[in-house]
Amino acid sequence: MPATTPATTPATPPATTSALTPVLIVGSGPTGLTLACDLARRSIGVRMIDKSADFPRSSRAKGPNPRSLEVLEDLGVVDRVLAAGSGPLPMRKYRNGRAIADTDPFESPHPTPDIPYAHGRLIAQWQLEEILRDRLAEYGVRVELGSEAVALSEGPDSVTVALADGRSIEARYVVGCDGGHSPVRKMLGVPFEGKTAEEQSMVCGDVEADGLDRGIWHQWFDEDGAVMMCPIPGTPSGWWFQAGPERDAAGGLVPPSLESFRRLFAKHTRLPAERLTRATLLSTYRVNERMADRYRVGRVFLAGDAAHVHSIAGGLGMNTGIQDAYNLGWKLARVVDGRSDPGLLDTYEEERLPVASWTLDITAERLRETLDAIRRPGGGLDSAMSADTTGLGLGHPWSSLSAPGSTPRLRAGDRAPDA
The missing domain is CATH 3.50.50.60 (FAD/NAD(P)-binding domain)
Structure with missing residues (x-):
């Protein structure tokens, strides 16, 4: 492969853009x-x-x-x-802070x-x-x-x-x-x-946390909310953090922050809030x-x-x-x-x-x-x-490119199995 400058180096735009x-x-x-x-x-x-x-x-x-x-x-x-x-990863479900079930939805099938x-x-x-x-x-x-x-x-x-x-x-x-x-x-x-479902909201971010098993996707659920944490591969202590949002006295969403994440974490996990040591890339997600x-x-x-x-x-x-x-x-x-x-x-x-x-x-x-x-x-x-x-079942059998025809397993426009 030809030698290149690092792809993460911002490119310098050409001085002119006349070429098509x-x-x-x-x-x-x-x-x-x-x-x-x-x-x-x-x-x-x-x-x-x-x-x-x-x-x-x-x-x-x-x-x-x-x-x-x-x-x-x-x-x-x-x-x-x-x-x-x-x-x-297998998923561990908690209720009121107690682990009650482990499931592995990816246990089968096999390649x-x-x-x-x-x-x-x-x-x-x-x-x-x-x-x-x-x-x-x-x-x-x-x-x-x-x-x-x-x-x-x-x-x-x-x-x-x-x-x-x-x-x-x-x-x-x-x-x-x-x-x-x-x-x-x-x-x-x-x-x-389309529509935006304001009532279906969550706060998200990348956090660092100590003392949690990184071989598990942890999911704490209560009657009034949830916290979900999945380890980010390639990081020593990074986690994907998702939770039902906090609301203020007027019912509005509390903006995400390390402090609000810590409150949510302590409330739903029953673990010390200080286990969350950092929170970045904070956002509020609404279903669109x-x-x-x-x-x-x-x-x-x-x-x-x-x-x-x-x-x-x-x-x-x-x-x-x-x-x-x-x-x-x-x-x-x-x-x-x-x-x-x-x-x-x-x-x-x-x-x-x-x-x-x-x-x-x-x-x-x-x-x-x-x-x-x-x-x-x-x-x-x-x-x-x-x-x-x-995604394996998706195809385009209705397409004008899909000529009529089929076999016992496949129609024109289906995903072709790996050969």
Whole structure:
């Protein structure tokens, strides 16, 4: 592999942007990085910009599911992901501070020749992004930080993206992978219909804690709340922290902080609050269920959270975005290099928009199941998992690319078993 500068070094933007870029990706999360790696390995010119000044260190998503691991294998990084992460952990449920049940929802099935990854992998999102950035750097492409897209204008053969610093980039195609608040989607005027469930809220963050078994995903439930802590792989004392929020006297949400996390921890675990020694990347999460009504406007596409957001139950957020990117990558490559008619790009929305609709439905169902389960002694987050959340059963049999035909096991448009 060619020598490169470290992928985590902020790229210096070119002094001029007059050359036509084949594909410009806005946003450098897992969705955008998957798409960039896929295009770069196909020798398609790609640039990636992000408005952030630095790469985030957020743990956020807990890792790729079995279907995404197959994508990462195809991109040549799965061994790095497996080495950096850990396998899924058994779950210990507590009631009123007492351990009452251990379950291992990942105990079976086991890998088979046609399903080499029977389970997902726990890995902090920043670690996965770093692996994908390193892979992208091997193709000579680096993320251009501090580059905020503020306007789009489309001509007959290209799109010009204006940046906040006065520069502009002209590209044949642009893909907005810039999250649930997507500026690209807003510039396009694409509606993002749905709902926000204010009553279904939680506080989240990365914490450091002492004295807890790191081989367990701990889940403390009471009648009036919960605390859930999962160890972050590759850290000596880091944990994903999720909890039902504190509320003030007026019923409003108390902003997350180390102090509020300690109060929640002590209340629900019956352990000393001082065991939590640090809390970072604090956020309040509200369940949003929204999706764009179209994934393409001319030469501009939407992918990942820019196109759909939903409950975290089942862990499908990042994974659905990775699958969006994988679907779009080969199609853009074939059109850019002239091997396929541009009409091929219409099949991206045709195939992926129904998957987003299904994802909103299945995650809402998994959330209801989980909320019901945790009210019962012994219930926990394992209720958020199902065969559907592996991603292995998803296909596109309705697609115009799926020619009629089937075998006893497969239809056109199904996921092809590993060969």
